[in-house]
Amino acid sequence: MTDQERHIAVWNSCLQIIEKNIDPQQFNTWFKPIRPVKLEGSNLQVEVPSDFFRDYIDGAYASLLGPTIRRAIGADARLYYLVRPVQNREGMVLPSGQSVAPSNNPVSIPTHQPSGSPSPFVFPGTQNLRINPRLNPAYNFANLVEGECNKLGVSAGESISMAPGKTPFNPLFLFGGPGLGKTHIAQAIGIGIKERFQDLQVLYVTGHEFKTQYMNAYKGNRIVDFIAFYQRIDVLIVDDIQDLQGQGSQNTFFNVFNHLHQQGKQLIFTSDRAPSELKDFEGRLLSRFKWGLSARLSQPDYSTRLEMLRSRALREGVSLSEEVLSYLASRVKTNFRELEGTLTSLVAFATLGHRDIDLDLAQSVTSHIVSEKESEISIDLIVKTVCEYFNITRDMLLSKSRKRNIVQARQIVMYECRNLIQNCSLSTIGAELGGKDHATVLYACSTVQDLIATDKLFHQWVDDIENMIVVPVE
Numbered sequence: 001m002t003d004q005e006r007h008i009a010v011w012n013s014c015l016q017i018i019e020k021n022i023d024p025q026q027f028n029t030w031f032k033p034i035r036p037v038k039l040e041g042s043n044l045q046v047e048v049p050s051d052f053f054r055d056y057i058d059g060a061y062a063s064l065l066g067p068t069i070r071r072a073i074g075a076d077a078r079l080y081y082l083v084r085p086v087q088n089r090e091g092m093v094l095p096s097g098q099s100v101a102p103s104n105n106p107v108s109i110p111t112h113q114p115s116g117s118p119s120p121f122v123f124p125g126t127q128n129l130r131i132n133p134r135l136n137p138a139y140n141f142a143n144l145v146e147g148e149c150n151k152l153g154v155s156a157g158e159s160i161s162m163a164p165g166k167t168p169f170n171p172l173f174l175f176g177g178p179g180l181g182k183t184h185i186a187q188a189i190g191i192g193i194k195e196r197f198q199d200l201q202v203l204y205v206t207g208h209e210f211k212t213q214y215m216n217a218y219k220g221n222r223i224v225d226f227i228a229f230y231q232r233i234d235v236l237i238v239d240d241i242q243d244l245q246g247q248g249s250q251n252t253f254f255n256v257f258n259h260l261h262q263q264g265k266q267l268i269f270t271s272d273r274a275p276s277e278l279k280d281f282e283g284r285l286l287s288r289f290k291w292g293l294s295a296r297l298s299q300p301d302y303s304t305r306l307e308m309l310r311s312r313a314l315r316e317g318v319s320l321s322e323e324v325l326s327y328l329a330s331r332v333k334t335n336f337r338e339l340e341g342t343l344t345s346l347v348a349f350a351t352l353g354h355r356d357i358d359l360d361l362a363q364s365v366t367s368h369i370v371s372e373k374e375s376e377i378s379i380d381l382i383v384k385t386v387c388e389y390f391n392i393t394r395d396m397l398l399s400k401s402r403k404r405n406i407v408q409a410r411q412i413v414m415y416e417c418r419n420l421i422q423n424c425s426l427s428t429i430g431a432e433l434g435g436k437d438h439a440t441v442l443y444a445c446s447t448v449q450d451l452i453a454t455d456k457l458f459h460q461w462v463d464d465i466e467n468m469i470v471v472p473v474e
Contacts, residue, residue, distance in 0.1 A: 211244055414448075
């Protein structure tokens with residue numbers, strides 16, 4: 001057997017093992033398209049159609065792939081991917097796993113229970129324990145698209161990553177609906193801190209996990225160890241803090257919060273609602289959530305959605321035309337997660353169906369994800385909706401009245417026209433709304449964005465109006 005043939009034989013032996021351990025349809029879908037490229041020492045390189053394909057295999061079949069490769073090649077075996085995008089582009093070689101996850105240095109934590117491990121995130125040890133920060137390397141600032149919807153949170157996060165615990169943003173409280181990027185920003189801060197301050201102990205945990213850990217520690221009579229562990233953290237990121245329910249867990253967290261904050265440690269929280277809207281939380285804990293900065297994340301506008309798609313497509317190694325990008329950005333408006341899901345589905349359909357990604361395919365895929373709207377969104381539709389919502393006439397809206405309610409309704413119309421209508425210029429919006437110039441429209445959009453971030457009632461108005469405009473027909 002020649003060296004040129006050996007990589008094929010090795011991969012075929014791997015396929016024989018894999019085929020016996022998974023469903024035939026899964027095997028045909030995810031392993032038949034893979035092609036062996038070369039074998040150098042213990043490093044096997046295979047070709048896959050996209051980053052999406054690679055990431056799915058790495059996640060869904062990691063426990064099967066690792067032992068299989070080692071069985072075929074040896075204990076030092078490594079699997080590398082050559083990404084050949086759906087469109088005809090030059091491929092790039094990436095190691096399995098893509099990026100290296102940040103890690104913490106070993107730390108000494110005093111234990112009062114000789115048999116107890118202070119946290120499920122600590123690898124077993126004696127005196128020195130290694131805390132897993134649990135940060136996803138993909139959630140970094142480089143992969144984060146900034147727009148008006150998240151500008152405050154991103155700016156504060158970047159400041160924190162350069163000087164954790166030394167900015168006015170402590171704690172940083174990020175809140176907003178699902179899929180708006182709260183977890184991404186929070187983890188990006190942690191990754192940024194680890195890049196600059198290797199010795200700091202960073203930990204990401206969810207509110208539900210903290211509560212579960214507390215309950216286990218309480219049952220095992222290890223509360224002292226539990227608190228000692230968390231008091232040793234330099235940067236604590238708690239995702240979905242609204243899930244931290246229960247008097248005992250909140251009381252313990254209150255003590256942890258006080259200790260860390262007094263020691264100048266950085267605290268970062270995310271939630272699906274503002275601190276003032278959290279239910280069943282102790283008042284003293286809620287007041288501490290408001291000590292630093294509370295930053296609302298809102299629905300991304302068209303330009304931000306378009307930039308996010310460009311960025312993600314580049315990371316996936318997929319070439320999309322401006323026509324397709326523009327179509328997706330105009331059709332999927334809810335949040336980043338839905339937008340990424342749509343792009344992932346589009347790449348999957350193209351990969352598995354051996355098709356180019358064109359407008360027809362994009363329309364077909366999105367038809368299964370985004371319901372058809374009652375009508376095409378237009379300036380007239382937005383004007384009509386806003387007038388109905390505020391119970392004013394069209395003539396009142398387009399008049400030169402400076403009454404506050406009329407001015408705000410007019411500004412919301414301008415903001416929604418820019419946000420919801422594809423390729424609608426500022427000049428066009430101004431001309432349709434009484435001959436306003438583009439500077440007036442730009443000022444109105446900026447004013448609405450600021451009010452959304454600072455005025456709860458105003459934010460509700462905008463949400464209600466958007467739902468009236470884009471909600472699917474039942």
